[in-house]
Amino acid sequence: MQYIKRFSEISYDDVAIVGGKNASLGEMYRELRDLDVLVPNGFAITADAFRYYIEHNGLFDEIKRLLSDLDLNDTHRLSDVGGIIRAGIVHGDMPTDLRDEIFAAYRELGEEYGHNPDVAVRSSATAEDLPDASFAGQQESYLNIRGTRNLSTTCKWVFSSLFTDRAIAYRAHHGFDHMDVALSITVQKMVRSDISSSGVIFTLDTESGFRDVVFVTSAYGLGENVVQGTVNPDEFYVHKSKLEQGFAPILQRHIGTKELKMIYTAENVRGNSTRNVEVKPSERREFSIEEEDVLTLARYATTIEKHYSRRNGHSTPMDIEWAKDGENGQLFIVQARPETVQSRVDNVQFQETFRLDETGEVLTQGKSVGRRIAAGRSRVILEATHMHDLKEGEVLITDITDPDWEPVMKRAAAIVTNRGGRTCHAAIIARELGIPAIVGCGNATEVLDDDLDLTVSCAEGDLGYVYDGILPFHSERLDASDLAPTETKLMLNLGNPERAFEASFMPSDGVGLARLEFIINNSIGIHPRALLEYDSLDGGTQREIDQSISGYENPRQFYIDRIAEGVGTIAGAFYPRPVVVRLSDFKSNEYASLIGGAPYEPHEENPMLGFRGASRYFSPEFAEAFALECQALRKVRETMGFENMKLMVPFVRTPAEGERVIQLLAENGLERGVNGLEVYLMCEIPTNALRADDFLEHFDGFSIGSNDLTQLTLGVDRDSAAVTEGDERDPAVLDLMEMAIKACNRQGKYVGICGQAPSDFPEITRFLVEHGIGSISLNPDSLLRMKKITAEVESAAGRTAPPEQAAPQK
Structure with a gap:
């Protein structure tokens, strides 16, 4: 066939012919089946078919003229131009030879899956899923399409979606020539996740960029709701290296609200073949997949990542879509592409950390995205038709966003949504733009009004908070590149x-x-x-x-x-x-x-x-x-x-x-x-140091708890404002610390300190290093400062850490 390539005929080298999505699906279908990664079969309508369709209908010159002097800041004009181009494509004539090839490939798929199989019809642009730009969501997808007539009409709609407002704006912002990008179409057998579950997988932590986990999200029904952020999905983290060693390392499970699920409905075109229904309250309170499903998906994901990393010659974290078939219980991969935000961040040597200098009244909260803080005036926008009301530097507050919002989202200082999880559209775009977002608040558009002064903080962990007022905050860029290793473990x-x-x-x-x-x-x-x-x-x-x-x-x-x-x-x-x-x-x-x-x-x-x-x-x-x-x-x-x-x-x-x-x-x-289990004693009562040898008969070492040790040595109560005399620098406390260190070193056992004192007092850090403590445990914001002090003390004493003892870098 001239304009059709079956998945079995496609590899990742065919991006220019079939686009990123099809190239990836073909690569996985061909190469990973023997590794037990299941991919539903399908075929690609090539980019040449798109060009043929455009030329057949005489649309090329008109499209080029309309886009030649387009001002992207004029969002109303952008909408008008996009509409004109799409209408011309949708109302075009499908060339007979192209139509016949599409129908033949569809009937061939029916030989495997049954007459008139239900298929997903998606775009696959020739510039999408590149390592430095993700075009995901820029064009349209249509689900549960059946029959040749519906398929032909749907293909026209997919062709036209190369010129949605958001796709035009995204290409322009990333420097792609509109006429150099063509569109291939994916036609793939649907997985019956409408009666089961589906979701998205990342082979790293999307917030920190941590590489040794697989992040799985899941919700009931077809996967569009998770991708679009319509629902707050369940979330799971699985540790990669321990999974490969045969363990079941599910690190975290967070249950999502999952209020809606997308299911099949009457056959129609333009996406009307699916609809959203409410999920029963009892089902919302349960996880949407079993633990074994989570582990299987994580294995799929690590296999896919390894394959693409080998193929590309470098580590390639992946963004993957999956679906579980409710008829046979099997798990399928329906899309995979390189992750494009955290995989390009250097987290090893440099860190930018944000901290609030004071807090205030929390107006709403949700899942944090971005680990940053921003402040600005609020703008509540309930409908996409009013998105142009957003002004530069305002905090966008809405129910959810989808790719139609992208032309204006770059104006926002921060984004706050009612719905969505960490893989929803708003979260993905916020990461690309480098702004904080709080998703899945549930009530943001109800409790927040226009023109409020707000501070949006995503720097406090898993939860993000919207504070009343403009609060002071600061950021600090930490540079660990010039820190020498130390003999003392920090x-x-x-x-x-x-x-x-x-x-x-x-x-x-x-x-x-x-x-x-x-x-x-x-x-x-x-x-x-x-x-x-x-x-x-x-x-x-x-x-x-x-x-x-x-x-x-x-x-x-x-x-x-x-x-x-x-x-x-x-x-x-x-x-x-x-x-x-x-x-x-x-x-x-x-x-x-x-x-x-x-x-x-x-x-x-x-x-x-x-x-x-x-x-x-x-x-x-x-x-x-x-x-x-x-x-x-x-x-x-x-x-x-x-x-x-x-x-x-x-x-x-x-x-x-x-x-x-x-x-x-x-x-x-x-x-x-x-x-290898070691059990230490927390040395925090004076008798622990005074009778150290007796205690060490039963333990592998000590970790000094300086706070309680100080209180019990000096008879002070840290919770009482009436008693303020004395702290860890008192000679009596230092004597007990020295006794504990000497006893452990004498017996060749572990000795460290985990109390607050070294984080607060540099002189105590010096004292501990001078007296031969094995490790010092510090608050994160004190680590680099105390590491420099430790290196200075060791250097003055002629002590150096062997290279193999340097702290590992992630």
């Missing part, structure tokens, strides 16, 4: 899993303190005994818990999985560097403040010295809750495969208590020394 204090991928790029030797309390408080928020004794709770507390545990098997499993996901995310982000996880150390008043917690906690006048730390773990009141904690940590090491996770036991009052905790850990499957 690690990070990191409790928030949402910051883990981003923090992993810093030149650290791992995580010296990951506090379980942060994960329990922020990711769970429920007392563990309330989850264990769910059936005995009052109805109001049960309903409150039900809202949190949607998608999880039961309350007990929710607690296990959420801890495992939080710890696993940190361990995965820094793998293979060590991550030291401190077992839970909530005080009784802190546990009581969790949902359902008050009945299970004693009232204590001084919780700091009360029912906390190691003494909880083997008490009858808490032993079962501690067992859940241990199950979660076992899952991190055994199911996810992160043996770089170490454990630290807090607030151990006596060596006998320490020995008892070590035995209890072993009884719960966390035996010290098995598969």
